Amino acid sequence: MKRAVIKVGSQVLCGSDGELNVKVLAGLAAQIADLAAADWQIVLVSSGAVAAGAGVLRTESGARRLGSIGDPVTRKQVLAATGQVRLMETWGRFLGERNVAVAQVLATRSDFQTRRHYLNMRACIEALLQAGVVPVVNENDVVAVTELMFTDNDELAGLLSAMLNADLLCLLSTVPGVLAGDGQPIATWDEQRHQLEELVVEGTSTLGRGGMHSKISIARKAAGLGIDVVIADGAAQDVLRNIVRGDDLGTRFASRRDTSPAKRWLATAAQSTTTGSVVVNDGAAAVLRDRNRLASLLPVGVETVSGTFEKGDVIEIRDTQGSVLGCGRTRYGHEKARELQGQRGQKALIHYDYLYLSD
Numbered sequence: 001m002k003r004a005v006i007k008v009g010s011q012v013l014c015g016s017d018g019e020l021n022v023k024v025l026a027g028l029a030a031q032i033a034d035l036a037a038a039d040w041q042i043v044l045v046s047s048g049a050v051a052a053g054a055g056v057l058r059t060e061s062g063a064r065r066l067g068s069i070g071d072p073v074t075r076k077q078v079l080a081a082t083g084q085v086r087l088m089e090t091w092g093r094f095l096g097e098r099n100v101a102v103a104q105v106l107a108t109r110s111d112f113q114t115r116r117h118y119l120n121m122r123a124c125i126e127a128l129l130q131a132g133v134v135p136v137v138n139e140n141d142v143v144a145v146t147e148l149m150f151t152d153n154d155e156l157a158g159l160l161s162a163m164l165n166a167d168l169l170c171l172l173s174t175v176p177g178v179l180a181g182d183g184q185p186i187a188t189w190d191e192q193r194h195q196l197e198e199l200v201v202e203g204t205s206t207l208g209r210g211g212m213h214s215k216i217s218i219a220r221k222a223a224g225l226g227i228d229v230v231i232a233d234g235a236a237q238d239v240l241r242n243i244v245r246g247d248d249l250g251t252r253f254a255s256r257r258d259t260s261p262a263k264r265w266l267a268t269a270a271q272s273t274t275t276g277s278v279v280v281n282d283g284a285a286a287v288l289r290d291r292n293r294l295a296s297l298l299p300v301g302v303e304t305v306s307g308t309f310e311k312g313d314v315i316e317i318r319d320t321q322g323s324v325l326g327c328g329r330t331r332y333g334h335e336k337a338r339e340l341q342g343q344r345g346q347k348a349l350i351h352y353d354y355l356y357l358s359d
């Protein structure tokens with residue numbers, strides 16, 4: 001069985017009036033059902049709740065009442081909570097017509113930061129996939145607090161694809177791929193040739209949140225974790241069928257390496273906020289940077305311990321110049337770590353299995 005995470009942007013699914021593009025939804029649902037029948041396990045990340053909510057509350061009285069909610073954040077929460085129902089109902093109908101059951105999963109960034117929540121969520125999604133159900137995931141906009149929000153659902157999709165060991169991540173938007181200076185989509189992303197800063201103009205689609213910048217950085221990260229990524233136009237005819245067939249379509253980011261599940265979690269946790277860090281001395285930094293060695297981080301190599309953290313938390317590792325080397329799951333809380341720093345003969349602060357070094 002192969003596994004794909006498919007993320008669809010708000011603007012692909014919804015017009016600016018908040019009406020769902022049922023033709024596009026029906027088309028994607030049909031392709032997802034075909035993939036499911038062809039032994040693919042599919043996780044769908046669907047944006048569009050806020051946009052669809054605007055459609056639901058478009059009636060005169062709905063708009064008036066919505067307008068009376070002063071706080072814009074609360075107004076958005078109301079739209080998200082309302083639109084999420086319509087979104088699920090529509091996916092449920094189109095996939096249900098093809099005998100594919102759907103489940104709703106709403107997640108926040110903090111669910112990826114606590115290993116217990118992370119494992120719990122993973123177990124549930126794994127069980128849904130095993131049962132042949134398509135999880136339809138969105139950010140839980142009702143409880144997400146600003147500083148702990150995903151950049152956008154592309155980030156959520158990237159985290160899920162790492163968490164679930166996906167073979168493929170599709171980021172479906174309103175553009176045919178990453179457009180180069182000449183306006184043509186780049187067929188294959190080349191780390192040597194393409195520079196993020198040179199390519200991408202700022203800005204998102206009207207309803208979108210993170211823009212192409214965030215899509216590319218997520219695609220690169222996922223590819224670095226061993227996942228093939230394609231950015232493509234979600235409304236294009238047979239987009240998913242063509243991607244899976246390997247046709248030239250959109251922008252592909254070829255997977256670069258294989259990483260263990262524990263390290264995938266670390267890589268995803270690294271994208272979230274960490275509460276502590278250590279500075280390692282030059283010797284330890286050189287050992288960690290040496291890709292021919294599988295080294296753990298020992299207390300003897302630690303110069304400074306900053307912040308507060310507990311045993312089992314993910315902390316950041318920096319060198320003496322302040323560059324981030326990576327992160328890892330600590331064996332000690334901050335007090336014990338401070339007590340042991342610089343000492344020889346102590347058990348590793350971060351065991352190799354729980355150490356994630358950035359590229």
Ligand SMILES: Nc1ncnc2c1ncn2[C@@H]1O[C@H](COP(=O)(O)OP(=O)(O)O)[C@@H](O)[C@H]1O
Binds near residue numbers: 008010154173204213
């Ligand atoms: N080089 C580029 N190639 C393609 N799109 C770009 C580029 N630079 C900026 N964009 C913008 O990024 C938008 C897609 O991101 P976003 O609005 O977040 O989409 P979605 O809502 O589908 O997640 C496009 O509509 C486009 O305006």
Ligand SMILES: N[C@@H](CCC(=O)OP(=O)(O)O)C(=O)O
Binds near residue numbers: 152
């Ligand atoms: N959770 C929000 C989606 C936010 C988001 O990331 O939107 P997009 O950039 O269009 O994928 C919603 O459902 O409206």
